[in-house]
Amino acid sequence: MLRLFTDFDGPIVDVSERYYRVYQFCLEKTQRPGQAVRQLSKPEFWQLKRARVPETQIALNSGLDEAQAKEFSQLRRKTVHTEEYFDYDTLVPGAVEALLKIQEAGIDLAVMTMRRVWELDFAFKKFDLGRFFPENRCYCLTNDYVKTRDIDDKPLLMAKALKELSPVTDSWMVGDTEADITAAKKHGIKVMAVESGIRDRDQLELYQPDLIVPNLSSAVALILENRTLVLK
Numbered sequence: 001m002l003r004l005f006t007d008f009d010g011p012i013v014d015v016s017e018r019y020y021r022v023y024q025f026c027l028e029k030t031q032r033p034g035q036a037v038r039q040l041s042k043p044e045f046w047q048l049k050r051a052r053v054p055e056t057q058i059a060l061n062s063g064l065d066e067a068q069a070k071e072f073s074q075l076r077r078k079t080v081h082t083e084e085y086f087d088y089d090t091l092v093p094g095a096v097e098a099l100l101k102i103q104e105a106g107i108d109l110a111v112m113t114m115r116r117v118w119e120l121d122f123a124f125k126k127f128d129l130g131r132f133f134p135e136n137r138c139y140c141l142t143n144d145y146v147k148t149r150d151i152d153d154k155p156l157l158m159a160k161a162l163k164e165l166s167p168v169t170d171s172w173m174v175g176d177t178e179a180d181i182t183a184a185k186k187h188g189i190k191v192m193a194v195e196s197g198i199r200d201r202d203q204l205e206l207y208q209p210d211l212i213v214p215n216l217s218s219a220v221a222l223i224l225e226n227r228t229l230v231l232k
Helices: 016-030 042-050 055-061 066-079 095-104 117-127 150-164 178-186 201-205 216-231
Strands: 002-006 108-116 138-141 170-175 190-194 211-213
Touching: 002 216, 016 042, 016 055, 016 066, 042 055, 055 066, 095 108, 095 216, 108 117, 108 150, 108 178, 117 138, 138 150, 150 178, 170 178, 170 216, 178 190, 178 201, 190 216, 201 211, 211 216
Parallel strands: 002 108, 002 170, 108 138, 170 190, 190 211
Antiparallel strands: none
């Protein structure tokens, strides 16, 4: 039996529009009346995010001063995970088709995400994704979980999953951040990093995943191809 763990944001859902809209809101709220600022274009902004440029530096690049940059960063943290802005998320092209292929191939599929229960439920309803992930294949944070750092919290989720799920002969993790790579490697699971999420290739390479692929569709194609070769 083969199992695929997939992260949610990045491989399946594109969060770039949500993050950009929050950036625009925070910039508008933080600038002083009459203050000249330079609103970054979405491609400029997303390139900085994917390169892990700090929020305060993004604020400074946009023309805010240091005190405002701190305020901007705090406001962004409060805003980015609110229901109003989750509605800007979209599906990564080809992600649903990739999930269907995994399902049809009889591969055990589980989602592992730093979203909270309500955040995952919101997206499941919006995009009709619950059909791929029964409750016992959903690993996310409780609504009252006190987050530390994703790179610390995600390996704990993986440990929980491996304790609860039946053993399989082979497993893959697909994700878009250092937290996904770290969680998989810590527990001896092969990991593919996708470039469709919030980290660019340079950032992903720092954590040495087994493979870097463009998106979930590419990851699934490789898994299915490899599975066919093994069966032969």
